Amino acid sequence: MTSGLLLIDKAQGWTSHDVVARTRRLAGTRKVGHAGTLDPMATGLLVLGIDSATRLLTYVVGQGKEYLATIRLGQSTTTDDAEGDELTRAPVEQVAAITPEAVAAGIENLTGDISQQPSAVSAIKVDGKRAYARVRAGEDVQLPSRPVTVSGFELFASTPGDGFLDLEVRVECSSGTYIRALARDLGVALGVGGHLTVLRRTRIGPFRIENAATLEQINVVANLISPADAATRLLARLDLSVEQAIDLGHGKRITVKEDTTRTGPVAAIAPDGRLVGLVEYRGDQAKSLLNFPPDLPGKIAEPPASVIEPEQGS
Incomplete structure (x- = not known):
């Protein structure tokens, strides 16, 4: 199943839960989360995570x-x-x-x-x-x-x-x-x-309303931000060799150029552009904090014929 982040322009009257429920149907998966609640009265940007990319929402929530x-x-x-x-x-x-x-x-x-x-x-x-x-x-x-x-x-x-x-x-x-x-x-x-x-x-953070779509307009496949793209917008980037990508995927530490300025999680990217995981620098070693599995074969569900009516939440 394809994973990534979606930028939604939430309409007035919808709760954040309404948006998640609607997106579950559009994406054909139960694993959908959001970063930062918007009140029903409010409109605008809501960042959603699909499948394994929900693990990136932790790094979206704390953004300005x-x-x-x-x-x-x-x-x-x-x-x-x-x-x-x-x-x-x-x-x-x-x-x-x-x-x-x-x-x-x-x-x-x-x-x-x-x-x-x-x-x-x-x-x-x-x-x-x-x-x-x-x-x-x-x-x-x-x-x-x-x-x-x-x-x-x-x-x-x-x-x-x-x-x-x-x-x-x-x-x-x-x-x-x-x-x-x-x-x-x-x-x-x-x-x-x-x-x-x-x-x-x-x-x-780095995500803007100009790049969002309403639930009526959204095409999940076309609008999905890949985990690698999302992670490198949020975090520093480490480009891996093929061997390093394999080792990290197996949970092994890898040798890197020591960089004391990198104090937080770093997005580790394989040569094919895939997000292998998030790592933490320990001197000249990089330790895996979180691994991201490759997307499994599958497809996004077809949009339903009708729109779920939003609850008038508080």
């Missing part, structure tokens, strides 16, 4: 991300986004009094290395149970703050409305950053409350 978003100032919600119930609404005159300078200062204070409290309605586990499930069960969930990095927070446009102010922004951030929490915290800093109304993920 980019989002386009709309932050609505003047109103806070229970979920910090448009799907929640209204908590507070600021007086119209208070929202109208927000100056561009105040917005710029608020954005600057949320840029760089910051401490962020994730939204209570999130997928973070608390004692083995998702935080959002505890909130729905009526529990008061207060998640601890954690360090995140917002490397870019750029304002594109500011549009006033009837008692609110919409900010169109671009955010580049580390894995684990909640854009909903940035909207909430900017609203708090400006004294009017805030929440997210639009969220679109446009990049995860």
Whole structure:
């Protein structure tokens, strides 16, 4: 069976689980996973792994991300986004009094290395149970703050409305950053409350939305990124000889040129372009961390005649 990564442009209203379930049918395999959940309200890039390439998702999850978003100032919600119930609404005159300078200062204070409290309605586990499930069960969930990095927070446009102010922004951030929490915290800093109304993920590490396809458009065979291509985008590359590829495939260590700069996993590529595995340097030796079997004969299943209707998840 062919393995690799797929870049999906997720539609609004679909859960990440919906996308995985649909892709299992398209790819004809149960072994499909994703790197980084997107809320149903959000659209944009979802990276999926097919068969043995699911093992590469570990190295995708921790990559930096980019989002386009709309932050609505003047109103806070229970979920910090448009799907929640209204908590507070600021007086119209208070929202109208927000100056561009105040917005710029608020954005600057949320840029760089910051401490962020994730939204209570999130997928973070608390004692083995998702935080959002505890909130729905009526529990008061207060998640601890954690360090995140917002490397870019750029304002594109500011549009006033009837008692609110919409900010169109671009955010580049580390894995684990909640854009909903940035909207909430900017609203708090400006004294009017805030929440997210639009969220679109446009990049995860080296993978961009421009190279993704919707589930209606996707051709699994044509759009599949091979394990070797994916691994060398994510990690440093080691080109093997035929003998080294055989030895690594059998779990043996191989002799390499010592390189103290290579501290993490390295993608080991056979002369025929196949990903043999991921290795770790130990002086002048490379030790196998993870082997990738050659793709087995097989074919991708034909697309089904009808599309699975997405659940309206949370």
